[in-house]
Amino acid sequence: MTQQDNYLSTPSGLFFEDFKLGQELIHGVPRTISEGDVSLYIALTGSRFALNCAETVARSAGFYGIPVDNLLVFHMAFGKTVNDISLNAVANLGYAEVLFNTPVFTQDTLEVTSKVIGLKENSNGKTGIVYVHSVATNQHHQVVLSFKRWVMVHKRDLHTHMETPVIPELLDVVDSEQQVVPKNLDLKLWKEHYSDHQLRADEFKPGDILFHRDGITLNDSEHSMATRLYQNNARVHFDQHMMDNTHTGKRLVFGGHIISLCRALSYNGLGNGLWLSAIHGGTHANPSYAGDTIYCQSKILEVKQFNRRDDMALVRIQSLGIKNNTPDNMEYLSKVDNGRTRYHSDVVLDIDYSVLMRR
Structure with missing residues (x-):
């Protein structure tokens, strides 16, 4: 200089x-x-929800193209x-x-x-x-x-x-009247094999729990690429030199990537939950790092008729993302202590959302 x-x-x-x-x-x-963005997203998450994968399927459901x-x-x-x-x-x-x-x-x-x-x-x-x-x-x-x-x-x-x-006062649940059915969405022509012959909304009841079996291990390159795809430039996800001076010494995995991995994992059991209509609340309970393996467990909170439709129902779901562990090996997932929810150290995500699901 x-x-x-x-x-x-x-x-x-x-x-x-x-x-x-x-x-x-x-x-x-x-x-x-772009279409490239969509393809990269599938490559990074493995999501298999048919409505977002095939134009023939999307057209059969009333869309002019793949949403x-x-x-x-x-x-x-x-x-x-x-x-x-x-x-x-x-x-x-x-x-x-x-x-x-x-x-x-x-x-x-x-x-x-x-x-x-x-x-x-x-x-x-x-x-x-x-x-x-x-x-x-x-x-x-x-x-x-x-x-x-x-x-x-x-x-x-x-x-x-x-x-x-x-x-601010935040709603615990987004009212069903505010949730939107996409214009022209119609599942009457849906074929069973589109979503691997999975359970329909009418076969679930509140309290049902599904452990989605598969795990996805977080790779440094993939979580970094996913975060770049979203143009999220938060330094905690990218700057290893900066993170060397933190107590963990590791870059944080973007919590949104964990949400997408859990949603992708939930296909195994909830494959007919075709349209994400609302997220009522979400908590990043603990951090995730490269090398962690993410599993997901979901609980059905509510199944209700929606807009008098006979082809779909509104299903509210709570999904928990778990790292390096499975629920059967854990004493608890979350518990209330002095009025506050406390999570097991291996629970990384608690997300409450609703989907439109085939009946």
Whole structure:
């Protein structure tokens, strides 16, 4: 470096004290989803839900083409928000009120905006929790999905303090009346072999539990590639040199990748759960790292008739992601202690969602 060199600072992202209640953020880099994106997503997750795999199947169900998997849409929308919201995050903590409004197809373009709806400084004075409501729209200005999430973010100045926390009220369950049946979706012509002759909605009852048997081991290259696919540039997922100075010394696997792996694993048993309509809530209970093997167990919470349809029902499911263990070897998965849910150290995900399932 010479005396003539002038080094400019690059954007460092927002720290906790930079966020203001009601602040609106218009996120950069709109994203057009391609067939390549869809193929890579399948390669990275192994998802087999037939509606997202074959044009003949999608057309038989009333679509003009293959709809993009709603979780891929969610992760891409999430990725748009990272540069403004969670570039300096310690961890993304959870989700609520995730609602899928409009099907997305390849060549659709997503743009995302967010509003800060809550702020809470943590007792250690080093971090705080930021709550946001994000909305993704397509090129026709239609709302594709909306979601709320909360993330733990580092403070820049440890001497500044927030006097009054604001914690938003979040719905435990997205009302069924708000959940959307995609226009023209019709499962009357569905063939049994499309989804491997699996159980239909009418064959489930609340309380049924399915352990989905298969496991997927997290590879460094695959979880990194998945996170790049969503253009999520949070440093904790990529910068090993930075993570060398943490207590684990490892890069964190993006929690969204764990969600997609659990959804893919759940095909074995829930293959007729064709359309993800809402995520009521989600918690990343413990971190995951490369080398961990992820398993999934699901519990049926509710089966209900939906919009007076006789070809599909609305099924609410709780799925738990488990690393390096199986439920039969665990004393408990979660328990309530002093009014708080505490998870076994091997439970990495607790997600509560609804799907439209064949009857």
